[in-house]
Amino acid sequence: MKTIKIVLLSLITLALLVACGGKKETVTICEGEIVGIPGASGTAEYHAVGDEIISYKTVQNIPYESFGTDDKELVKAAMDEVSENFDLSDNVNYDYDYTDDTFIATMELKDIKTASSEEIEFVGLIIEPGTKISLKLTIDNQENTTKMVCTTSDKE
Numbered sequence: 001m002k003t004i005k006i007v008l009l010s011l012i013t014l015a016l017l018v019a020c021g022g023k024k025e026t027v028t029i030c031e032g033e034i035v036g037i038p039g040a041s042g043t044a045e046y047h048a049v050g051d052e053i054i055s056y057k058t059v060q061n062i063p064y065e066s067f068g069t070d071d072k073e074l075v076k077a078a079m080d081e082v083s084e085n086f087d088l089s090d091n092v093n094y095d096y097d098y099t100d101d102t103f104i105a106t107m108e109l110k111d112i113k114t115a116s117s118e119e120i121e122f123v124g125l126i127i128e129p130g131t132k133i134s135l136k137l138t139i140d141n142q143e144n145t146t147k148m149v150c151t152t153s154d155k156e
Contacts, residue, residue, distance in 0.1 A: 023049050023050040024049070024154050024155070025047060025054070025155040026047070026152050026153065026154055026155060027153055027154075027155050028045070028046040028048065028135060028150055028151065028152040029043060029150065029151055030043065030044040030045075030046075030139070030142050030143070030149065031043045031044075031148060032146065032147045033146075034060060034146070035145070035146050037062055038063075039062075039063040040060065040062040040063065040066055041060075041061050042059060042060040042061065043058065043059045044056070044057070044058040044148070045057045046138065047155065051134050051135050051136050052132040052133065053125065053133040053135050055108075055109070055112060056108065056109045056123060056125060057108040057109075058108075058123070058124075059106050060104070060105045060106075060107075061102050061104055062103045062104075062105070063101055063102050063103075064103065065101075067103070072100070072101075075103055076098055079096060079103060083096060089116070089119060091109065091110050091116075092110070092119050092123065093106075093107070093109075093110055094107050095107075108123075109123045112125075126138045126141050
């Protein structure tokens with residue numbers, strides 16, 4: 001009888017693992033130059049379960065000379081004015097910083113599950129029919145429209 005219970009418990013555990021644990025979280029990182037902005041580079045980081053993106057963050061490094069100047073204060077004044085338009089909601093975090101020669105912009109979609117289509121489009125994600133945001137469609141778009149190279153690995 002004890003053996004039967006152990007076998008049944010093992011089968012139930014196996015069924016739960018197959019049903020719940022079949023999809024691991026992966027991290028896809030795309031890195032490379034930003035097309036159309038000389039000297040600029042960027043990194044996009046996508047966390048996904050299966051084909052569904054669950055979090056997203058991008059960092060762009062743009063040299064001041066790409067703005068046509070090497071004046072940090074001039075770039076800062078221009079970007080402070082433009083960035084006022086980027087305050088869509090509390091769900092989109094747009095932050096920026098300035099080094100001696102580079103403007104650094106960081107954008108993050110905090111809660112993808114509750115994001116509006118406007119927020120999703122703003123950060124450049126691709127919506128698959130239904131409610132999930134497709135990693136495959138997004139990465140295909142990223143690699144086909146930019147000079148970025150993407151690599152995916154299991155989340156540790």
